[in-house]
Amino acid sequence: MRLLFATLFTLFVAAAVGLGATYFALTRGAAFGALRIGVWTAWPKTGTVDADPYARAAIARNGVLPIALGDGVSFSATADDVGRPLDGRCDVEIEGITPQARFWTLTLYGVNGELVANSVDRHGFTSEEIVRRSDGSFAITVGPRASAGNWLPTGGIERYQVALRFYDTAVGVSTKAGREVPMPSVVTRSCP
């Protein structure tokens, strides 16, 4: 009887630890080889055959088709420069310049990767349609209320993420965070 209890206990601990660790790893994006620049994170290796088992499992679980590295690289941000989670009720400014790429797109998603519903049906900008300053930099205001310049509506949702994708770019597996890869800053301007 004691042996049975001991075995059951051990198996229970094993199941809880093993499945818990798997769930945790896959929901937190625990793939190796993350490229972090400021608040932006990319996993260039996930778009190659060298994708590690965690990346493969995460792809299988959430159903995305990752961007192949020969196509481009996708960065995402879920918090601003001081670590505050992006809040759709606040005005957040994404400002600066981007690394060299033929095209880039910036898109707003909900936490599960769905597009954010809004009344003007705008979900992002491309590098071609953005209004730039004379020095080539740009500023995008992400917020619930319409504002001048490049405005991305949030529809007032609580949490969102921003994806910044570069197509036909040299940014990749061998890229190190530094001066060659300037990424825009993300600052929460005002919150109601």
Added chain:
Amino acid sequence: MIRWLLLMLGGVLLGGIVHIATVIILPRTATQDAYSRLSTIAPVNKVTPLPQPTAGTSLMPLMDPAMAVAVCRYDLSQGPLKLSVPVSPAYTSVSFYTRTDVAYYAINDRAAGRRVIELDLMTAAQHEQIPEEENVTAADRLIVESPTATGLIAIHALAPEPGLMPKAAAAVSAATCTPAQAGADR
């Protein structure tokens, strides 16, 4: 007390094995991965344009709304495949994925350097069967080797502004992936 601690330690070690096993097995058992989601709408060896993602409906998470996308779900067991993608005005790319959605190759319009991206997709075994001299005469033919017999080809075309989306969608819809007839051109 020590006995239970030892049992706990054993459980944690066993848990580590469970963790590694589940991570490795998961891609083979997933039913909601991109390939499975596309299986319902995309026939085999045919280019299928995907509907544009909207706030309510999106076939897969994190789809780029600025991109027109078409997929070809391929099966090479009956022979190699010919892929032809007309280049859209802005940016066109073709990405190849294995059955478990791992990208193994991608090419864009600039790398292809032509108005139409043309590729032959085959398995390593089929590639070996091509006679050597044909390989040389067809030096400008781009051959892609698929690590798996089945998989996905994703064709992307960028619409730099929303008004150009119809053009990008037309470009990806005009792409074709058809089984290469044996003996017809080789």
